[in-house]
Amino acid sequence: MALHRSEGTPPRMVNDDRFVLLSSEGQVIFDTDALADVSKSARAYPPGSTPDLKHQPGTYPLVVNERIVGYLWIDRPVLGTIAQLEASFGRSVQLAVWISALLAMVLAFLLAGFLSRRMVEPVLILTKAIRDYARGNYDTRAKVLGKDEIGELARSFNEMAETLTRLEQVRKNLIADVAHELRTPVTLLRGHLEALLETTEEIPREKLALLHDEALRLGHMIQDLQNLSLAEARALPLHPERFSLDTLIEQIVEVFSLTTAEKNIAVQIEIHPRPLLITADRKRLEQVIVNVYGNAIRATPEGGRITITAEPLIDRSSGEEDQAESAETECVKISITDSGPGFREADLPYVFERFYRSDKGRARKDGGTGLGLAIAKSFIEAHGGKIWAENNAQGGARVTFELCANVQTKDIQS
Numbered sequence: 001m002a003l004h005r006s007e008g009t010p011p012r013m014v015n016d017d018r019f020v021l022l023s024s025e026g027q028v029i030f031d032t033d034a035l036a037d038v039s040k041s042a043r044a045y046p047p048g049s050t051p052d053l054k055h056q057p058g059t060y061p062l063v064v065n066e067r068i069v070g071y072l073w074i075d076r077p078v079l080g081t082i083a084q085l086e087a088s089f090g091r092s093v094q095l096a097v098w099i100s101a102l103l104a105m106v107l108a109f110l111l112a113g114f115l116s117r118r119m120v121e122p123v124l125i126l127t128k129a130i131r132d133y134a135r136g137n138y139d140t141r142a143k144v145l146g147k148d149e150i151g152e153l154a155r156s157f158n159e160m161a162e163t164l165t166r167l168e169q170v171r172k173n174l175i176a177d178v179a180h181e182l183r184t185p186v187t188l189l190r191g192h193l194e195a196l197l198e199t200t201e202e203i204p205r206e207k208l209a210l211l212h213d214e215a216l217r218l219g220h221m222i223q224d225l226q227n228l229s230l231a232e233a234r235a236l237p238l239h240p241e242r243f244s245l246d247t248l249i250e251q252i253v254e255v256f257s258l259t260t261a262e263k264n265i266a267v268q269i270e271i272h273p274r275p276l277l278i279t280a281d282r283k284r285l286e287q288v289i290v291n292v293y294g295n296a297i298r299a300t301p302e303g304g305r306i307t308i309t310a311e312p313l314i315d316r317s318s319g320e321e322d323q324a325e326s327a328e329t330e331c332v333k334i335s336i337t338d339s340g341p342g343f344r345e346a347d348l349p350y351v352f353e354r355f356y357r358s359d360k361g362r363a364r365k366d367g368g369t370g371l372g373l374a375i376a377k378s379f380i381e382a383h384g385g386k387i388w389a390e391n392n393a394q395g396g397a398r399v400t401f402e403l404c405a406n407v408q409t410k411d412i413q414s
């Protein structure tokens with residue numbers, strides 16, 4: 001006789017197991033609990049009873065000559081306890097999984113809220129700053145909260161706002177200065193003309209000359225403003241011609257010779273080589289030099305010195321033979337240095353703006369309009385060059401400009 005499980009593997013026996021022997025029809029033949037103590041014998045199945053054990057878990061068929069002659073039901077308390085433990089463990093694991101999932105969701109929501117606020121808050125601050133600025137609150141600046149892309153955008157907005165605010169102030173100052181500068185000659189012309197209309201006497205030529213000078217001054221100012229507008233719109237007409245730069249500088253110095261003599265100003269001209277021939281708009285370049293040189297004369301005290309230098313910027317990358325054969329270079333550099341008080345550091349970024357004066361009272365008293373350096377800058381840039389101002393290390397101010405034009409360092413006719 002053999003004891004078989006449905007899978008064909010015999011079960012292992014344990015001391016606390018309960019055995020119930022059944023016939024092939026399912027009747028109880030023997031129950032081991034009937035031989036146990038009173039607590040267990042009370043639950044023993046009586047012989048001949050037919051409990052439904054044939055198909056219960058733990059029932060094994062008894063096979064003799066490949067024929068089932070009975071059944072053995074085994075009750076295993078230890079396995080029940082293990083099953084309970086397994087079920088309890090499974091429930092604990094399941095509960096732990098749900099709790100972990102819930103905690104993960106809560107942490108995810110908190111982290112998402114923190115990250116979204118960190119990302120959205122700078123955008124909201126920047127948006128509010130832009131709207132405030134658009135409403136005309138030009139003092140509005142965005143708060144920079146980091147060094148990421150949003151922080152860089154906020155810094156760019158602040159720089160743009162600073163520039164626009166400064167330009168708006170320049171525009172207001174421009175309107176005020178234009179009104180002031182035009183009011184003076186117009187008022188003077190009007191007063192003299194009204195006086196002449198009321199008089200029956202002969203009009204003195206001195207008064208006519210005064211009115212003519214004021215009309216010329218007014219016309220020059222209007223022409224300067226027009227040229228500035230054309231230059232800024234890149235529509236300034238240029239008429240290039242070949243001329244001697246050193247001759248032009250000497251002529252300008254000669255025109256101002258009476259003024260420099262009155263102030264006992266020594267003027268030194270350093271131009272190498274001579275002659276220095278260039279191709280550019282002679283009239284525009286002459287106005288540039290006149291404006292810069294005139295400012296230097298006004299800034300230089302009596303007994304001072306002004307130095308004018310001009311030199312070609314030769315490409316040193318080529319050989320000496322090539323330079324000797326080629327008489328032309330790309331640019332020429334001109335500097336005008338005075339021995340005056342120099343520029344204030346706060347004024348240096350704005351000296352080339354129209355109507356800008358560090359000393360408004362002195363400029364109007366000396367006849368300046370604040371357009372000279374602005375015109376110089378626009379004319380030089382129209383030629384593709386650049387201009388800048390700086391303080392000289394030995395004292396005074398220096399204005400330098402590089403004019404990119406066709407430059408010749410020797411007279412081709414010699």
